[in-house]
Amino acid sequence: MPRIPGTSFLYSRLPTTFASDMENGFSSSAFDLSGNVASGDSRAGLDDASKREIQKIMRNRRVNFDEARRIYTEGRFAKNNIGPDGLPRDPKFVSFS
Known part of the structure; x- marks a missing residue:
C-alpha cells in the first residue's frame, strides 16, 4: 500500500x-x-496493553469484565512477587498496623 x-x-x-x-x-x-x-x-x-490482555482473558475464559480484571491484576501481582491479597511475598517485608 x-x-x-x-x-x-x-x-x-x-x-x-x-x-x-x-x-x-x-x-x-x-x-x-x-x-x-x-x-x-x-x-x-x-492503558491499551492492559485492555488487550483483559479482553483476551474475557474471550478465552468466558468471564465478565470484573472477573477478567481480577485475574489480570492477580497475574500482575504474581509477576511482581505480591500475593493475591496485595501483600508482598518478600520474607524481609515488615508491616506496621
Missing part, C-alpha cells in the same frame, strides 16, 4: 477516551467510568 506523500506513517490511531472504553465494555458497577465521562476527564482513557 503506497504511503501518503509527506507522511512517515500509513495511519494514526484515534485516541482512546473513557467514553470509548465504556462503549467497549471496560466499565462495570465495581469499576465505573461514568464519573470520568461526566466530569469531562481529558486523559487518554485506560
Whole structure:
C-alpha cells in the first residue's frame, strides 16, 4: 500500500477516551467510568496493553469484565512477587498496623 506523500506513517490511531472504553465494555458497577465521562476527564482513557490482555482473558475464559480484571491484576501481582491479597511475598517485608 503506497504511503501518503509527506507522511512517515500509513495511519494514526484515534485516541482512546473513557467514553470509548465504556462503549467497549471496560466499565462495570465495581469499576465505573461514568464519573470520568461526566466530569469531562481529558486523559487518554485506560492503558491499551492492559485492555488487550483483559479482553483476551474475557474471550478465552468466558468471564465478565470484573472477573477478567481480577485475574489480570492477580497475574500482575504474581509477576511482581505480591500475593493475591496485595501483600508482598518478600520474607524481609515488615508491616506496621
